[in-house]
Amino acid sequence: MSGQTERAAWIAVDWGTSNLRLWRMGPSGEVLGEARSDRGMGTLKPEGFEPVLLDLIANDLLENGRLTVIACGMVGARQGWQEARYVAVPATPPGISQALKVDTSDPRLSVHILPGMSQASPADVMRGEETQIAGFLSAEPAFDGVLCLPGTHCKWAHISAGEVVSFRTFMTGEIFALLSGQSVLRHSVAASGFDTEAFTAAVSHVMSRPQALAGDLFSIRAETLLSGLDAVQARSRLSGMLIGAELAAARPYWLGQEIVILGEGGLAGAYRTALAAQGAPARTVDAARLTLMGLTAAWRALAEGAQ
Amino acid sequence: MSGQTERAAWIAVDWGTSNLRLWRMGPSGEVLGEARSDRGMGTLKPEGFEPVLLDLIANDLLENGRLTVIACGMVGARQGWQEARYVAVPATPPGISQALKVDTSDPRLSVHILPGMSQASPADVMRGEETQIAGFLSAEPAFDGVLCLPGTHCKWAHISAGEVVSFRTFMTGEIFALLSGQSVLRHSVAASGFDTEAFTAAVSHVMSRPQALAGDLFSIRAETLLSGLDAVQARSRLSGMLIGAELAAARPYWLGQEIVILGEGGLAGAYRTALAAQGAPARTVDAARLTLMGLTAAWRALAEGAQ
Numbered sequence: 001m002s003g004q005t006e007r008a009a010w011i012a013v014d015w016g017t018s019n020l021r022l023w024r025m026g027p028s029g030e031v032l033g034e035a036r037s038d039r040g041m042g043t044l045k046p047e048g049f050e051p052v053l054l055d056l057i058a059n060d061l062l063e064n065g066r067l068t069v070i071a072c073g074m075v076g077a078r079q080g081w082q083e084a085r086y087v088a089v090p091a092t093p094p095g096i097s098q099a100l101k102v103d104t105s106d107p108r109l110s111v112h113i114l115p116g117m118s119q120a121s122p123a124d125v126m127r128g129e130e131t132q133i134a135g136f137l138s139a140e141p142a143f144d145g146v147l148c149l150p151g152t153h154c155k156w157a158h159i160s161a162g163e164v165v166s167f168r169t170f171m172t173g174e175i176f177a178l179l180s181g182q183s184v185l186r187h188s189v190a191a192s193g194f195d196t197e198a199f200t201a202a203v204s205h206v207m208s209r210p211q212a213l214a215g216d217l218f219s220i221r222a223e224t225l226l227s228g229l230d231a232v233q234a235r236s237r238l239s240g241m242l243i244g245a246e247l248a249a250a251r252p253y254w255l256g257q258e259i260v261i262l263g264e265g266g267l268a269g270a271y272r273t274a275l276a277a278q279g280a281p282a283r284t285v286d287a288a289r290l291t292l293m294g295l296t297a298a299w300r301a302l303a304e305g306a307q
Numbered sequence: 308m309s310g311q312t313e314r315a316a317w318i319a320v321d322w323g324t325s326n327l328r329l330w331r332m333g334p335s336g337e338v339l340g341e342a343r344s345d346r347g348m349g350t351l352k353p354e355g356f357e358p359v360l361l362d363l364i365a366n367d368l369l370e371n372g373r374l375t376v377i378a379c380g381m382v383g384a385r386q387g388w389q390e391a392r393y394v395a396v397p398a399t400p401p402g403i404s405q406a407l408k409v410d411t412s413d414p415r416l417s418v419h420i421l422p423g424m425s426q427a428s429p430a431d432v433m434r435g436e437e438t439q440i441a442g443f444l445s446a447e448p449a450f451d452g453v454l455c456l457p458g459t460h461c462k463w464a465h466i467s468a469g470e471v472v473s474f475r476t477f478m479t480g481e482i483f484a485l486l487s488g489q490s491v492l493r494h495s496v497a498a499s500g501f502d503t504e505a506f507t508a509a510v511s512h513v514m515s516r517p518q519a520l521a522g523d524l525f526s527i528r529a530e531t532l533l534s535g536l537d538a539v540q541a542r543s544r545l546s547g548m549l550i551g552a553e554l555a556a557a558r559p560y561w562l563g564q565e566i567v568i569l570g571e572g573g574l575a576g577a578y579r580t581a582l583a584a585q586g587a588p589a590r591t592v593d594a595a596r597l598t599l600m601g602l603t604a605a606w607r608a609l610a611e612g613a614q
Contacts, residue, residue, distance in 0.1 A: 123529035211517035215556035222430035249522035
């Protein structure tokens with residue numbers, strides 16, 4: 001960065017398992033700059049986090065005084081920098097008052113890690129999504145309904161009166177990646193492409209007969225061998241079967257609720273298509289800015305508290 | 308092999324995707340010797356099969372005349388040596404009269420590949436298991452009931468009047484390997500060990516609520532993080548959830564039927580335990596010899612036909 005760059009008032013970090021994303025923020029919540037790095041939690045030992053951070057914000061550090069950094073995600077896991085213990089639901093998404101203040105070696109840093117959320121029964125945890133939810137609620141504080149956060153591990157969260165009442169995690173994205181990329185189905189399934197008809201047919205089939213799923217998976221391979229099933233149809237059917245199984249399990253969440261999908265692109269579209277086919281219309285909100293909005297809400301609370 | 312070795316009357320081969328197993332057979336069906344190789348179908352191009360076979364049976368070849376080789380498994384797949392097309396159910400397991408006679412370069416070889424079986428609806432295929440079933444039926448020709456063949460891809464086959472009436476394939480073993488070895492659950496699941504109580508509880512839970520499976524998988528990870536779930540219990544629960552989902556889907560097969568599990572060791576035991584907990588007692592037959600028995604039945608038919 002050049003010496004001309006305006007110095008950041010504070011730093012926002014979304015520090016996940018594989019990557020981190022960092023924003024250099026101005027005093028009114030505006031973004032001055034952005035950085036990405038592949039030094040995710042999974043690549044670092046506890047003593048490795050501070051040097052990575054210092055390297056990314058070298059030009060923003062003050063000679064005297066501390067630069068505020070607010071982070072969320074797996075950085076706060078037990079295997080992360082320092083553990084930020086889960087906040088149990090029902091609760092508002094954790095804010096700055098529940099953040100872990102990290103013991104840093106460098107006195108110029110003031111690092112706060114936002115905790116994840118936990119649920120005792122059924123057992124569940126989230127780290128990072130709670131800050132997306134906080135970001136969403138900062139824009140729609142009166143929202144009452146269910147949020148769906150598609151991804152490797154899709155989260156469904158029931159929101160009421162500003163609180164996360166309950167939530168469930170589904171490994172749908174991870175299972176799809178393993179089955180389509182590494183199981184025998186990899187010979188049948190295209191690497192990309194989407195056939196809406198094949199997808200929605202599979203969603204409906206699995207939702208009406210969820211107990212049949214285990215037997216239907218291999219049929220994708222068999223149909224390829226016996227009747228030349230198209231690879232894009234195969235991919236769409238596999239996606240529909242797994243998302244259908246998720247919707248069947250998550251039915252108590254979305255049935256009769258206002259549904260908002262926090263996500264963009266193809267995956268969020270697939271969930272919306274699947275829900276629409278079940279007579280459950282959903283609204284989609286671009287999730288790209290939500291984490292930063294959640295971190296900014298925490299920073300504003302910190303700034304107000306400091307006045 | 309030494310020159311003292313008795314020359315084989317014929318050769319039996321179980322040629323799978325990853326490995327091959329070969330038996331040097333005497334004129335009365337006795338085993339003279341055995342060989343294993345990692346030159347499975349997946350490692351070979353079509354022109355690669357004959358040299359591998361010749362190498363393994365060099366001392367058995369006749370100077371004049373042909374040595375009979377009877378093979379089953381993925382060697383007969385489209386990507387194998389030469390394609391032995393599926394026999395559609397309902398049908399008796401394919402015998403020598405349906406075998407593919409391979410065009411070999413070496414005139415001293417007479418190679419027969421037994422076909423697999425197929426089912427139009429629901430679409431399904433098997434290659435190799437049909438010969439195990441033939442072996443089982445050679446010992447119990449009057450069997451009427453259902454056979455369960457656990458493995459990477461578990462097969463359930465309904466048998467009546469000597470025929471395979473219908474069958475289904477479940478990817479349970481492969482999915483278990485992917486989830487326990489490569490998904491986020493790998494951090495929770497022990498590499499070995501079996502807790503019967505955790506297993507049967509998971510089987511019963513999933514069978515009574517198969518639609519909940521997609522939501523219950525991640526709970527294994529969450530319980531590890533929140534309450535230190537034991538890793539052997541975690542492994543047993545994951546196994547029980549997946550086998551429970553299979554039993555729920557396969558219920559039309561086993562309910563009220565005589566059930567025989569063709570398999571040995573822990574996996575066959577797990578299926579027997581799961582079925583017993585559902586009030587469905589199953590008999591176990593050691594599957595180690597069944598493929599050879601099936602190949603031998605084909606050879607006897609060939610020998611009789613030649614007389």
